[in-house]
Amino acid sequence: MKKRSGSQIVALEVYRHLRFRILSVEMPPGTRLREDDIAAELDVGNLPVRTALERLMREGLVSRQGGWMVERISWVEVQRMYEARVCIEGYATRLAAERISENALHSLEILHEQMLDYRNLAEEEFGEINRQFHRGIVESAAVPLFMEIHGRTLFNFRNLMLSDSYDEAEMDRSNTQHRAILDGLIAGDAQAVEQIARDHVVYTLALLERMFGKSGTARRKYVDSHI
Secondary structure (H helix, E strand, C coil), rough: CCCCCCHHHHHHHHHHHHHHHHHHHCCCCCCEECHHHHHHHHCCCCHHHHHHHHHHHHHCCCEEECCCEEEECEEEHHHHHHHCCCHHHHHHHHHHHCCHHHHHHHHHHHHHHHHHHHHHHHHHHHHHHHHHHHHHHHHCCHHHHHHHHHHHCCCCCCHEECCCCCHHHHHHHHHHHHHHHHHHHHHHHHHHHHHHHHHHHHHHHHHHHHHHHHCCCCCEHHHCCCE
């Protein structure tokens, strides 16, 4: 990231960068955030870094107790991210039905086939394939801003300490929904596939809500540096 004039503009870029890394669990809970290190990494001054961290603190994503640190993510934040995904991914899928290329469809077919073999995939493998599938659809909408916003809504819930995980029936239903999305894209039925995509995100949110329970807080596992 290059330095730009106007500390507010730079602070906004730093904020978006850090927020994405926190929500994607690239920076897991408990990660220490040192202003000097962040400033050096992003090639910016300390002031925009501090401004960005203060904004993240107001959102509850970081705290300042003996130094900056990544906080646990709240259930409300998870809900807000998925509410944004319902809108963005739904309409992006609608546009993709009109704009997707044959190569992109072929790539999605391969990803779908891989997800069908979920019993032989590690959780992180399945999660990555699933993210590629959804990102591929949003990318096919050919609206760069959608990609940016969608990226900020991706939630790496495989690193959550949940009471339970998906059972086979839920995995099968999720894959069935993926198949329906693919069929809608192939058919070019924009209106129908938009609704299917929206329903799929809502379904995922409902599963997460069940797994979170009513504690109100997601207890994310600490992710070792090699992950």
